[in-house]
Structure formats: structure tokens, C-alpha cells
Amino acid sequence: MTLPDREVIATRAGVSLGRYRASDFAAVHEYATDPMVYRYAEWGPNSAEQTRQYLLEASLPNSQALTLAVLVDEQVIGGAAVWSTDADHRCGELGYSLNRKFWGRGYATLATKMLLDLGFSSLDLHRITATCAPENSASRRVLEKAGFAYEGHLREHKLVSDRRRDSLLFARLATD
Template sequence: MPGDIHARLAALPAFPTLTGARVRLREPRTDDIDGLFALFADPRVMRYWSSAPMRSRMQAEGKVEEMREAFERRESLDWVVADRRDDLAIGSCTLFRFDARHRRAEIGYALRSALWGRGLASDAVAMALDWGFRTLGLHRIEADIDPRNEASRALLLRLGFSSEGVLRERFFVGDQATDSELFGLLAQEWHGRRR
């Protein structure tokens, strides 16, 4: 059973595409570089991120490369969140840190700040969760947020995550040591609320 997660990842014929009513999760492409640069250079988006806002387009080029290579190694699924109407990159959503033995992974996400508050990020994260639980057979998905990140907390609670505790001064955001709040969602909870 534990090996299943790796086997299922290895068996993926291509980067999976998940299509919802308003957003699509798809593979990163070189024509996403400008969209991803706009996302990761925005200080509002990067406020609680563990790395500084991007300063040059080259960093976004490197990011697309990393996202693609991480999938090639089946280390993470780093989806571009695209607007369904024009397929342009508006965010990212990542399943990463797969632990096959314990059937768990982490999730992370970001959306262009001009689009916040419309439920688009919740739609994207819900699709990634559903795929992680159903297709990969994960038992638990975790998210690790800065406790001051109210929008991220609201999104996780809305999707059924529980807050499981605060780890003190676990990350440096710039020069500041910041707390980290761990959230968890179990497969049975996800399936229970979708029935």
C-alpha cells in the first residue's frame, strides 16, 4: 500500500489537467512566464510567503523550469491555475512533499491579487485535493500557513481543514521569525462532505 503513491505518480502518463467551471489546473508552459512573474513579484501575494517577491523575469523563467522538472521527477505537482476563458495563468497550486509511507502530502497555493475574494482559489484547491485523495490515494493533506494569513485560513476552513496547532518561529519571512500554523484534512473527512 505505501508504495502505491509512488507507483501512481510514476504511472501518470502526463501532467494531469483538472478542469473546473471557472479555473483549470494544467501543466506550466513557457508562455506562462509573464503571468507567473506578475504573480510572484506582487508584494501582496508574497507577504506571508517564505521567499521574497521575484525581482526579475528570469526568476520566473527558472520557476517554470523547476515546476516542469519537479513533475518529471514526480516530486511535486506544481500546477498553473489558468482562467478557463482564456487559459492565461492567474495562480499556482502545488501538491508536494509526498510521503508514501504515511500517504500524505502538503498543499500550497497563490492567486493574482486582483482576483482575490471570488472563490477562485477555493475552486482550484478543491480540485487539487480531490485529485490527491482519489487519484493518488492520499490519506492526509497538510497546509502550513502564517497564522496572520486570514485569507488562507478562511480558505482552508471552508474546505474542511482543521487547525492542528501553532509551531513557534518556524520560518523566517525576510528577517522576521514567524510562527507557522499547521492544518490537516483527512481523506475520510473530504469524502464525507462530498457525498
């Protein structure tokens, strides 16, 4: 499926994952500068140059990763990615960020389910993990609704804004 000038990789229940375009800058930069969006992330706030760099890197061919726009009605509402972390063992990870105007509508869960499908099929992964901050209950619910199993609490796992942060670890297997 293609939207005008955009390659769509997957679609489910009105949500699509597609390749970024240069014209997506304003939509991406809007959520990448929102403190509510990046408060649990390792990145943010993005400068204009960081957003441009993100879009450039996302557009480059990569056999080990898919970095895609999350779309509703042809509008970019966020970003999502799945990537290989260990090709020999067929392990990977995924992540997502949505513009807060679109939170609470099930879009992140649908995008996560599509990322899982793409990770297991296109990237030939066997195990995909995801982490979230312990206080990020919305992200935890997304992962659980997408079929991830809770595997543990990682102490001081991430360095965010010069402070150590714990993470909750979730995983899903291709055989689940």
C-alpha cells in the first residue's frame, strides 16, 4: 500500500507504519519537543537539527532496523522502531513515541503489534524486548496488551538527563 509519496509497510485497524518523508519534520518535531512525550525517554528535547538527523537516519536503508512513522488518516502521529540487537541470537528491541494528542486511543498498542510482526518476519528475530520506566504505567499497559511478558526490574538501567533510572523489562518470542 502507498499513500501519496509514502511507502506504507503495515496497516492494522486504521493505523499504519510507513517510511518517513522530509515533509514530516513539523509533525515529528512537535512531539520530539514535548516534555510529556520525552519525560521517560533517553532522548529529548530534540533540537531542530536532531529532528532533521533523525529523519535522515530513518530514511537510510538498514537491514537490521526499521524506523517508521506512525500514521492515522495519512497524518504522522508518532514514531516507532524495531531493530536487531544481536543478529547471531536473533534478538531485537522495539520502541515508540506518540504525539500526546493521540494518547489513550490504542494507537501505540496497534503500532507495537505491527512492529512485532515486522521484527519477527522482516528482520527474522526470535526474541524482541522492550523497556519502560517503572512509573510509566501507560507504556506498561501497551506492552502487556501487545502480548509481552514481564521479565524483571532492571536497576539503574538507563542514564537519562545525567541520572540513573530503573527500567521494567518485557519480552515477546516469535513462538508466543
